[in-house]
Each structure stands twice: as structure tokens, then as C-alpha cells.
Amino acid sequence: MRTHAFYLYSPELEKNIVIQYFVKNSCVILKGVSLIDSINLPKFISENDLNVKKLENIENEYVVNMVKILNLYLEGKQVNLYDRFMNLGINIDYKTTFKTDFAQSIINELLKVDYGKTISYSELAFKLNSKASRAVGNIMRKNPFPLIIPCHRVIKKNREIGKFTVSLNDISGTNLKRKLIELEKNE
DNA sequence: TTTGAGCCGTGAT
């Protein structure tokens, strides 16, 4: 089971979106999504030992469809990335990362947060009769699938944007989170 | 607006 990877550049986010996946029983399983500055892309690729294909050379129908959907989203279209990927038969295996019931349930609740909406860390916890807002933040921090699992929609209760750590430092992470929220505010 | 103390699930020890 070899890991494949491809990336596309998003002018909207000013980031490269790197998708890692592998194929098992003719089913695509997503391994991770990373948002990387162009300047850091070569380092990221070498550090993770990625065999990255250039997008235009990829024949795989799954990849073509993934890119189509991602581009729709990046253009500001109201698309549910998780559902659309699932409908393609692409498996987003978050249970490998999130092993506990609590973490998995939080992700399930997060997936119910609609496009363009936000929710606070504490509200998300409250859905599970918990007050563990900090623990929720720690779960978001580990999200291997930014954009697809929309952790950018989880903000602070006082309406501040909160942090967004996706292999980025805090400042650029928060800016990127803000961009994503703005992107989803289209009419 | 800025601190500081409380908060809670996780993973490591």
C-alpha cells in the first residue's frame, strides 16, 4: 500500500494544499491534508519523503474529482467537502487519529456544523454534556484533514477567531483560519 | 484589555 500525494496551489488561501492518500481494495483512503507555504513546500516534501506527482500528470479519476470539488470550494461555492468526498467513495479515516469515544464524538458533532456557520469550543463540548472546551481545542489541533473536517469553524465563545495550528505558526495560522471563515461568508 | 486561576480529556510516565 504505497502512499501517494499531490498538491494544488490556492491563490485564495495563498497556500499549497497537499493531499496524501493510499488505495486499498480499489478504495481511496485519505491520509492527510496539509496547507503549506510555497517557500516551505520543498522542505515539507523532503521531510515527509513524499512521492508527489504533478497534478497535470495524474490520470487517477479519484484525484481529478477531488481537485474539482476542492476548486469549487476554493472559489467560494457552498460545498460540503466531507460529504462530497464520501460520495466519491473516498474514505476519510479520522478514527486512526482520534481513538477515544470523546474525540470521535466531537468530530461527529463538528461535521454537523454547516458551511458558513461557526460554533465555539465550549458549545461543541456542551453537545456531549461536557465543559471541556480546552480538550476540544486539543482535538482540533490534531485534525489531519483541515478543510475537509472543518475545524476552522470552531472559534472562541467571545467571537475571537482562536488558534489554527495546521503545521503553521500561530500568527499565520490564525490568519488562514480567518480567510477560510471569510471565504464561507459568500452570498 | 490584560491576567490569573479554573477547567478537562489525552498521552506519557
Place this chain on the structure above:
DNA sequence: ATCACGGCTCAAA
């Protein structure tokens, strides 16, 4: 069992 660690909160100053 315990501990330290945070994408957090609340309230006091």
C-alpha cells in the same frame, strides 16, 4: 494513578 499540556473560559482589575 498521576502529571503536564493546551486551537479555552470566566471574572477580576
